[in-house]
Amino acid sequence: MKRKIQFVFTVLCMLVVMLVSAALTLRVALHGHEVTVPDLAGETIPEASTSALRSGVDLYIQNKYYSTTVPAGRVLSQAPASGSRVRHGWQVRVTVSLGPQEVTIPNVVGLPVREASMAVRRDQLDLGTLAHLDAPGDPEMVLAQTPPPNAGVDQPRVSLLLSSNAANASSAFVMPSFAGMGFPAANRAAIALGLRVAAIGEMPQPQPTPQVAGTPGPGGTLLDANGQAIPKPAPIYPAGPVTAQLPESGHRASRGDVVKLYFGNYRPGGGSSASATSGAPGGNSSQGPSH
Structure with a gap:
């Protein structure tokens, strides 16, 4: 009977050791390869790519915004924020500045x-x-x-x-x-x-337009002496x-x-x-x- 108790106690001890080892292994697997997100704000895309590669994270350009404070082609913001701890290979999303708005929004209403x-x-x-x-x-x-x-x-x-x-x-x-x-x-x-x-x-x-004599043409137009259509006001x-x-x-x-x-x-x-x-x-x- 005593031997049986010792055997069960030994098995339990082995199970506890295995569970503790598994927990430690899992913790190392999850946190052992953590890296710190670098500060990419203000960097150009090549500079940000180099910083991300050196820190062990991936760079992803998510958005582009106009900005009057950050020059065009530089990082305007990032997520996660600099200093955050993430897993190795984590994707850092950045917004790139387009500089001040220099384009005019076209009027396309009524077009196909x-x-x-x-x-x-x-x-x-x-x-x-x-x-x-x-x-x-x-x-x-x-x-x-x-x-x-x-x-x-x-x-x-x-x-x-x-x-x-x-x-x-x-x-x-x-x-x-x-x-x-x-x-x-x-x-x-x-x-x-x-x-x-x-x-x-x-x-x-309306601006006064000179009266020009003409002859009737196709589609209700008036033609001048040379046969050219006279522009309508x-x-x-x-x-x-x-x-x-x-x-x-x-x-x-x-x-x-x-x-x-x-x-x-x-x-x-x-x-x-x-x-x-x-x-x-x-x-x-x-x-x-x-x-």
């Missing part, structure tokens, strides 16, 4: 998505999220963009809202925002949705970008509805010295420029 994508990439910008909205008219047309044209941005990325004419699409849709757009771009976007535009704002005084648009609209963005709208676009210092409920109304495709324009 292919042309809009080319315009965005031509200006060395990235194409962001592409969302779709059931809307009448041609599919894959840009209804709105974020950020708006000529806006100051943090990232070189432009997201687009595209039209879709799904088989079960109704004539109702969500009113987009026209804020920041000039009249031509806002008018094109509204017409693509089947809306009619009432532009409210100060209308520039340039259309007159409200000055400045859209500052307000009715209905506001996010409201329910339907094809044929009128959206009031306010320019300059004009606001809903205020007065206006002139306004122009344009129709949807196939419609007639009333006072103001024709489209």
